[in-house]
Amino acid sequence: MTNETLASLSEADVLSRIFPRLPAASAQLLGPGDDAAVVAAGDGRFVVTTDMMIHGPDFRLAWSTPHDLGWKAAATNLSDVAAMGAVPTALVVAIAAPPHTPIETIEGIADGLRDCCAALAPGCGVVGGDLSASDTLTLAVTAFGDLQGRAPVLRSGAQPGDIIAAAGTLGDAGRGLALLFSEAVTEDGAPDATSAARVRAAAPELIAAQLAPSPPISLGAVAATAGATAMLDVSDGLAIDAGRLARASSVSVDFDSAELGAHPQAVLHGGEDHALLATFPAATALPEGFRRLGTVREGDGVVLVDGHPHDQGGWDPYRGWDGAAG
Amino acid sequence: MTNETLASLSEADVLSRIFPRLPAASAQLLGPGDDAAVVAAGDGRFVVTTDMMIHGPDFRLAWSTPHDLGWKAAATNLSDVAAMGAVPTALVVAIAAPPHTPIETIEGIADGLRDCCAALAPGCGVVGGDLSASDTLTLAVTAFGDLQGRAPVLRSGAQPGDIIAAAGTLGDAGRGLALLFSEAVTEDGAPDATSAARVRAAAPELIAAQLAPSPPISLGAVAATAGATAMLDVSDGLAIDAGRLARASSVSVDFDSAELGAHPQAVLHGGEDHALLATFPAATALPEGFRRLGTVREGDGVVLVDGHPHDQGGWDPYRGWDGAAG
Numbered sequence: 317m318t319n320e321t322l323a324s325l326s327e328a329d330v331l332s333r334i335f336p337r338l339p340a341a342s343a344q345l346l347g348p349g350d351d352a353a354v355v356a357a358g359d360g361r362f363v364v365t366t367d368m369m370i371h372g373p374d375f376r377l378a379w380s381t382p383h384d385l386g387w388k389a390a391a392t393n394l395s396d397v398a399a400m401g402a403v404p405t406a407l408v409v410a411i412a413a414p415p416h417t418p419i420e421t422i423e424g425i426a427d428g429l430r431d432c433c434a435a436l437a438p439g440c441g442v443v444g445g446d447l448s449a450s451d452t453l454t455l456a457v458t459a460f461g462d463l464q465g466r467a468p469v470l471r472s473g474a475q476p477g478d479i480i481a482a483a484g485t486l487g488d489a490g491r492g493l494a495l496l497f498s499e500a501v502t503e504d505g506a507p508d509a510t511s512a513a514r515v516r517a518a519a520p521e522l523i524a525a526q527l528a529p530s531p532p533i534s535l536g537a538v539a540a541t542a543g544a545t546a547m548l549d550v551s552d553g554l555a556i557d558a559g560r561l562a563r564a565s566s567v568s569v570d571f572d573s574a575e576l577g578a579h580p581q582a583v584l585h586g587g588e589d590h591a592l593l594a595t596f597p598a599a600t601a602l603p604e605g606f607r608r609l610g611t612v613r614e615g616d617g618v619v620l621v622d623g624h625p626h627d628q629g630g631w632d633p634y635r636g637w638d639g640a641a642g
Numbered sequence: 643m644t645n646e647t648l649a650s651l652s653e654a655d656v657l658s659r660i661f662p663r664l665p666a667a668s669a670q671l672l673g674p675g676d677d678a679a680v681v682a683a684g685d686g687r688f689v690v691t692t693d694m695m696i697h698g699p700d701f702r703l704a705w706s707t708p709h710d711l712g713w714k715a716a717a718t719n720l721s722d723v724a725a726m727g728a729v730p731t732a733l734v735v736a737i738a739a740p741p742h743t744p745i746e747t748i749e750g751i752a753d754g755l756r757d758c759c760a761a762l763a764p765g766c767g768v769v770g771g772d773l774s775a776s777d778t779l780t781l782a783v784t785a786f787g788d789l790q791g792r793a794p795v796l797r798s799g800a801q802p803g804d805i806i807a808a809a810g811t812l813g814d815a816g817r818g819l820a821l822l823f824s825e826a827v828t829e830d831g832a833p834d835a836t837s838a839a840r841v842r843a844a845a846p847e848l849i850a851a852q853l854a855p856s857p858p859i860s861l862g863a864v865a866a867t868a869g870a871t872a873m874l875d876v877s878d879g880l881a882i883d884a885g886r887l888a889r890a891s892s893v894s895v896d897f898d899s900a901e902l903g904a905h906p907q908a909v910l911h912g913g914e915d916h917a918l919l920a921t922f923p924a925a926t927a928l929p930e931g932f933r934r935l936g937t938v939r940e941g942d943g944v945v946l947v948d949g950h951p952h953d954q955g956g957w958d959p960y961r962g963w964d965g966a967a968g
Contacts, residue, residue: 345687346794349890351725351875352691352787354794357683361671364769365678366734366784370776399677408692410782443690450696456736456782458692461678468672468680549677564675 322422322449323415330447333419337426339433341441343405343462353443355406355460362405363461363468365396371453378507379496380527382421385455386428387528392551393459394437395531395590399549401469401540402461404437404533409457412450422447425455428528436533466540474546474565474595478612483532483539483592483605485525486554487579490586492526495519531590535605539594542603547594554609555584555626557593558619565595568615573622575609584626648748648775649741656773659745663752665759667767669731669788679769681732681786688731689787689794691722697779704833705822706853708747711781712754713854718877719785720763721916724862725875727795728787730766733759735783738776748773751781754854762859792866800872800891800921804938809858809865809918809931811851812880813905816912818852821845857916861931865920868929873920880935881910881952883919884945891921894941899948901935910952 322330335348346354355362369375369389380388390407397404409429411422433440440459474480500512516523524530531549539547546565550557558569576583595612602608619626648656661674672680681688695701695715706714716733723730735755737748759766766785800806826838842849850856857875865873872891876883884895902909921938928934945952 346796350794350796351722351873352689352728352785352794354687354689354726354789357686357688360683360686361680362683362688362786363678363680364732364734364784364786366736366770366782367772368736368738368774368776368780368782370738370774370780372777373775396677400680402678406690408690408784410692410694412694412696412778412780444692446693448694448696449699450694450778450780451698452738452776452778452780454694454696454738454776454778454780454782456692456694456780458690458734458784459678460688460690463680468676468678470672470676547677 320419321415322413322417322419325419327447330419330422333423334426337423337430339430339441341406341443342439344441344443348444355443358462359465361463363397363400363402363463364458365393366456366458367393367396369455376507378509379500379512382424383428384527386425387432389455389457390429390432391436391529391531392590393457394440394533395549397459397461398533398536399547399592400461401466401536401544401547402463403537404440404459404461406441406443406460407457408444409442409455410446412448412454414451414453415449436530469540469544469547471546471548471561471564474561474567474612476567476612476614477598478545478595479598479600479602479608480569480593480595480610480612481602481606481608483535485589486550486591487582487586487589488522488525489529489588491579491582492519492522495522496526525589529588529590532592532605535592535603538603539592539606542596543600544594544596547592550589550591550593551587553585553587554593555619559617561593562615562619563617566616568613568618568620569610570613570620570623571610646745647741648739648743648745651745653773656745656748659749660752663749663756665756665767667732667769668765670767670769674770681769684788685791687789689723689726689728689789690784691719692782692784693719693722695781702833704835705826705838708750709754710853712751713758715781715783716755716758717762717855717857718916719783720766720859721857721875723785723787724859725873725918726787727792727862727866727870727873728789729863730763730785730787730859732767732769732786733783734770735768735781736772738774738780740777740779741775743779762856795866795870795873797872797874797887797890800887800893800938802893802938802940803924804871804921805924805926805928805934806895806919806921806936806938807928807932807934809861811915812876812917813908813912813915814848814851815855815914817905817908818845818848821848822852851915855914855916858918858931861918861929864929865918865932868922869926870920870922873918876915876917876919877913879911879913881945885943887919888941888945889943892942894939894944894946895936896939896946896949897936
């Protein structure tokens with residue numbers, strides 16, 4: 317550590333430290349440095365999604381490394397692109413940070429963005445961004461994708477009789493978060509880095525699923541090509557997100573409990589895995605990486621398990637967050 | 643006021659209050675409600691820029707109305723699209739707000755986004771977004787544009803002999819901010835709503851230039867069509883931004899003091915006007931809305947006034963902001 321902070325360096329110095337770390341995008345026609353970037357849109361359309369990560373409600377610096385933050389900010393946005401059946405092409409990234417933030421924090425975020433793109437969406441890169449001062453460390457990522465001439469796969473296309481299937485972990489991210497809240501806090505409940513490191517060593521897969529998830533980005537386009545009738549990104553838990561798909565498609569979704577594994581409550585209610593949930597016509601051979609979870613039935617937006625209605629629960633970004641809680 | 647806050651309403655309720663207020667985009671192929679939006683990119687490319695507005699460094703709620711915030715967040719991003727010579731097509735908008743924020747604040751921001759698009763970039767609309775909890779009210783806008791088959795107008799194309807010209811106000815936004823800091827604060831320097839209203843009534847144009855600017859968005863594509871060789875958005879003051887153009891183009895820019903008006907220091911150093919600064923071949927008849935400011939000369943990135951070197955000054959997002967200052 318060099319004791320260099322955002323306040324002690326010029327904006328040009330900070331940018332010169334970040335730019336070389338950022339991944340280049342194959343679709344980039346004009347990159348950072350002008351008023352705006354220019355990105356190729358091969359089929360005359362582009363997919364776009366945006367998502368913020370906020371210190372406090374969305375991450376704790378005692379638990380996440382800067383690399384984790386960059387990785388997760390990229391992964392969660394790439395996942396929304398993949399859930400349309402598109403191939404991610406580019407990101408723009410706005411970071412707002414307190415002036416006392418060490419430059420190494422911003423460099424680590426940039427490294428996480430780069431490594432996530434390289435691992436999950438090769439060819440996708442950062443084409444632009446913004447750097448601001450804020451009391452609250454905030455990452456705002458906007459991601460773009462190429463449908464390659466295909467129709468987008470919406471939430472609304474599921475048909476009775478379809479298979480419902482998932483790719484990626486379900487429940488692990490929620491179990492990882494539960495571990496952090498129970499075992500990586502001080503006696504008064506504040507996030508604690510030392511015990512977080514211990515928890516991470518003891519349960520690396522669950523903690524990685526929460527702090528630096530690796531959703532199956534490439535399988536979005538694969539599912540679209542295989543004929544997926546509906547698809548979405550499981551961000552708020554399988555029950556809630558299946559309910560969204562069911563309501564949008566005016567069907568019911570019936571999960572087989574035997575397919576929900578050893579931790580069905582975590583699978584149904586744990587959020588932030590960013591698995592892909594997709595429906596396919598019954599005769600489809602599921603693409604590699606997808607596993608059958610159940611069947612789409614006639615209905616009106618209800619989620620069932622073994623034919624019985626399941627309480628979908630609920631989640632709200634403004635419940636359970638109080639600034640005073642740190 | 644109904645005492646309804648973000649925390650007292652469900653996310654679905656909040657979105658149902660916001661969506662009807664947002665402007666539709668002509669280029670929208672798929673709008674809000676799925677994992678991502680789909681936007682038309684007529685010529686197989688899209689222009690993209692992103693910019694955050696943060697409570698504290700970028701705005702004060704004692705000075706700006708929610709409508710002002712939505713307007714300015716749109717206007718500043720639209721201006722970066724226009725500065726490439728593109729026509730703005732769409733925005734995505736991420737808002738992070740404290741849970742106690744009244745729903746009317748978010749509605750006002752949405753109304754400002756809508757009214758700004760309608761006034762400055764008809765046909766441009768909001769195709770997606772994100773709503774998060776944060777201790778710091780934050781708006782992150784990403785804007786898209788259509789080059790309509792033209793090459794983007796970069797900062798780097800100015801040639802010795804070109805005219806340098808501007809469209810839009812220069813200095814007014816900085817003069818408005820100076821008025822707010824001198825006359826719309828309490829005795830201990832905190833922003834004050836009552837005196838801000840008095841200042842706004844006394845100097846409506848200067849205050850509007852700062853809090854809800856109306857940059858000449860449509861003139862970006864007009865300048866490109868007229869043959870502009872270089873262009874950028876004047877966000878940090880004419881001297882700094884002319885220096886950027888001069889360095890990118892490896893030229894010098896020589897302003898005629900007679901063209902800088904009655905407040906040359908404000909024109910040269912006041913930021914946030916979002917005027918368009920463009921260079922045109924000497925024989926060009928300037929498009930309506932542009933006025934000549936001087937001449938591009940051979941040189942190495944220097945800004946001159948009447949042939950004499952001018953100190954460009956500097957600006958840094960991490961200087962002059964201290965969270966404790968409120």
